[in-house]
Amino acid sequence: MRDIIHLFADRDSRDELGLGQIRDALSDALFPGTSTLHTRARYLLLVPWVFQEAAKRLNPTAEVDRMERRLISAIHDSEDYAGLLGMQAGAALKTLPSSIYWSMLRRYRILSDSSLRMQDALILDGQRLGGDDLSDATRHRFHAWSSTMPRAPIGFPTVVAGGFALRHEEAAWLCERILDAVPGTLMAHFAINPPSPDSQAPWAEPSTQYLSGEAKAYLGHARSFSAVMHGAQLLYNLMLAEQHQDAGFDSDRDFVATYRDELDVWAERLPGDVDVEMWNIEDLLVRVHSERGAPVHPRSVRFVRDWRDLLRDTPPAHLLSHPRARKLISDRERHNKGPQARLGNRRRLQSWGGSSGSGAMTFRWSSVRTILTDIHNGLDREPEPDDA
Template sequence: MPSLIAWLDASSEEQRRMRDIIRLFAERESRDELGLGQIRDAIADSLFPGTSTLLTRARYLLFVPWAYQKASRRPNPAADADRFERDIIHAVKDSGDYAGLLGMQAGEALKNLPSAIYWTMLRHYGILADASLSRDDALRLDGMSTSGDGFGDTSGTRFHAWSTTLPSAPEGFPKSIADGFALQPDEAAWLRDRILDEAAGSLFAHLAVERPTAESPAPWADAAALAVDGEAHELLADARAFSALMHGAQLLYNLLLAEEYQDAGYDRLSDPSEAFRDRLTRWSDDLPSMVNLTTWNLDALLARVELTRGSPVNLNSRRFVRGWRDLLAEHGTDALADSAAARAFMTRRERQHKGAQARLGNRARLASWGGSSGAGALVYRWPQVRGILLDIHDGLERTPEMTDA
């Protein structure tokens, strides 16, 4: 990825910003190797409504409606919208500010266009005027007369697929986007207000006002995030506790994989079992400072997760997280790496969750193990969300001199 960034004439601060955005790709949310996805995603939805791990740059929330507005006024709106979205790839590349660009490598062969990826967030934040509209609906209906007389209507009453307060597209869009992903102050303020209106009381709304730290690895490691109050503060504490609890399970699972990998004679990786033993030891030392297993109410968190989801958590996933909590409470964490009970528990869980795709006990699947399978702690889309928030704050802080440069 670093080869995709133009480093020439970049200040140290610009280089730091570039590296931070690059990390959006390197720090993807931990893979769901143990069936935690339903709980993880519901917590993330509560902390950062409308987001996903695929969303990286805030200005896409304007690029898409601008492209669709322009296309809807043309004879073949679907084809033109497709072309305009692909024009954005070249225009942003030419701007020099292209970290997070969809289609950076694929170019016009890009299969999943920004509209497909960002549509849910456009709906959630009222950028799309009616959340029930599909992409086809937005193209077909935008600008249509509401009187039934078609485009010959002179009353001026037209259907608006997009928010009527949407900032105007820059001159030359989509063929030319001089500022790339850099938001203008009015654009940033408008997106901030959408978040404040539609996600009031959430950590996301709090951080739309209070700038997060660019280097923070998790929301609970960010001073601005920790300053949130009310229900969002309680949810952040629960999110941290759940991440800390389940990180031990993720590390033990990878330790078992590492040991079987080495026992099978594979040596492409250098002593991975020792590395995971060290990580388990550090996790055990840190766990008491992150969660008190005897007082923390896991069941209350699971109830909140089900309320967010609108449906029950998978029964086996619920049993897994409860069983892991109970195992730690009974056996402790000091000798977890060599605990027969913990090892058997983790082996059963993988087989239950993956069936024939389980790696433990499967020599053929171990051969392709890359050294880490979902070993990263859960951070609930933080790298992606932080990038979007920093785009907004950078835009709010732009000066006229920066805008005119």
């Protein structure tokens, strides 16, 4: 569980102000099937390979568990193991990669039937289908996984050649899965246009200027939503820093000064990131409702609208000490977190570590960028003799 907690801590998954429903819907539209817990692209092959091997054994349920845990040391012994789930816990890892990646395996049709549960894939894979014709045993067997999936490397799962480094054939196949399963999305765009390895947000990529259609619309809303609401996130943390300081709690850094500076930078950059007057927030909400299949919580909608309206009426640089802005933040945290709210709660303030969801939303970009980079690195490798 330490590995899972670490993954959450390093990504934009904190939801102190109740913005998660909109953030996650935009993330799903831009990068379908992904999660902040996804670390490397080759897991999309490693998990199916493990299940295929386990399905051949007498006790597939026990075998798949054993093999997934064996993978941890096998990958750790390779040259490319960054992003390994279980790096700290080892074989004692509680949440296995199959549980984390199953939804993505479904979304990209790596599973032959998206309705298959893990136990179904284990028990049914390789089973004979109905019929009397026994002339072709392979044709009349159920396959839980895509029939075009590359084969596992020699020695798998005891040895994982290359670790997380994708072979050319594997990368090309995953690229095809993305283009086939989620065409017209930003994920498909980056499957063709490699992202920069150190870009901080998807809209920072030069290739996005050529976007069109739904991908362009969703990315525009994501950038605007991130830019506008980052001010609320920073003001919330400034208010925490002020109360933390006033309560006499020690800190190695002057967080009040830090967040004041960050708010000044945000206020200066905001006009270049989004035209608050022209941003169609109602179109954003319609798209989010459609993506989620359910409305966003009314209080979340009200908070986003109120914050946007405040920015229309007040220069961003004046929000730092604006009473209405501070009341909006305080009320929102109380409604969102209830008794766990930190503002005005000395006990909860004492445990504040200097940042509570202060980073600008990038919609899983760090995780997605790594997966896409894995694929493009694999495509750049020379095909091996048996990749033909």
